[in-house]
Amino acid sequence: MAAAKSRYPTGVHPLLVEETARRRRVEARFVDTFAGAGFAEVVLPIIDYVEPYSSLVDSASAKQSYRFVDREGDLVAIRADFTPMLARALAPAMSAGDLPLRLFYRGDVIRVEASRLGANRELFQIGAEIIGDDSIDADVAMLRLAADLVRAPGKEPAVVYNDASIAASLIAQSGAVREALAAKRMSSNVPAALATIVAKLISGEATVDDVAPFASEAAARLRAIGDALGTDPVFTLHLDDVDENAGYYTGLRFRVYADGAKVAQGGRYDTLYERFGQRAAAIGFTFTIDDLD
């Protein structure tokens, strides 16, 4: 079938005058906020080799990227996630004296979404990261910054946070935990030693004290983050919101909702940079702009 003159491939479309103006207004607001908080912009390439990321990308997220063989015969992928690309670009170039770095980026990613039966989607994202700062202050600063970005256009944010290492440490002890947490349903395969904590996580009754024996560092950090955030109702600790598949996240993990819709997600990935040759703690978040006025 000849491509009709008015058609575009699935998941992409041009922005005409009004939509572009709206997009640029949103961008400008983000850029102003980031600049005010001391973040500098970087630009990352739209395609990159697949090979440097092979140790890092699990098969599920690999499936999310649009890949092809370039004219030299190398396997390349269109950008689907900024964070690993920033680590690969930055790790060889930075020295300890440069840290911490506060950086932001913006641009399109293309995702092949399995749940949409192979449809591609072009998404516009803006994200920010602090590299080389493993402090709780950095965690709190990023949570607050994410909430402020939602508030700027007059929306009500809800930031739900947790620590990815809690589920990771439980899953490391027993694979059955992954299944139970993924479904949010208790399973008789969970070993007796973990049954109480897993059942409490699933039922939503678990407290920071309950998880402390299994993930003491995470518990201590969550306590400190909770204290720093105070009683602001925007921030909610969801210990039951466990990521059964944490990807590269190693610590704090959060999602940002605006009027009930997810607009951003992020967290801490303290082992990502060392995979590209330089140790550095890092935390960041990414907003997907399409749905945010």
Added chain:
Amino acid sequence: MRIAIPKGRLQDPALGVFAGAGYDVPDEADLKTRRLVFDRGGIEWILVKDCDVPVYVEHGAADAGIAGLDQILEHECTAYQPVEFAFGRCRMMLIAAPGAPPLTKVATKYPRITRQFLESRGIRAEIVPLGGSVELAAVLKLTSHVVDLVETGETVRVHKLELQDVIAEISPRLIVGKGFYRTEPKLVRELIGRIEEAVNVAR
């Protein structure tokens, strides 16, 4: 709160679960109309094709619903599955025509589950996606094998086919969308609590 109820074989037991949990569900008279959305007891009930429940919940168009594991797997639905039900259990099976050659061509309503099954066994075979009555594909020799749900095995017996392999044990589950789960913990806990209680009473 918006809850998706699957039309078809799970519709009555699904409504029964919510009724048993004390929810004001759409009644016979409602269901005789052609409407698909019912406001009752502060809840919006939507009636959708069973294979669409995971789609509505995955994308947040419904907050929760009842769906079979077959449809959850086929749609790679990431919603939580906090309650598993005792009704409507069946098996996803590989079925063959008698004296069938090695598996090279298989018909199914579940191409994704079938592909994963074939990959896990290291089998290369062509998948022929069909909309229904897939056993006929083996009877008429369109394919040597089919993958389908088996409840009593009656269809398989009538068509003189052979059950070859269990791919998955299938049960219906309460599914809850991740966004709803994260942003409305009170509603979620109440919903799960009431459904669990109703299920336990029914046992």
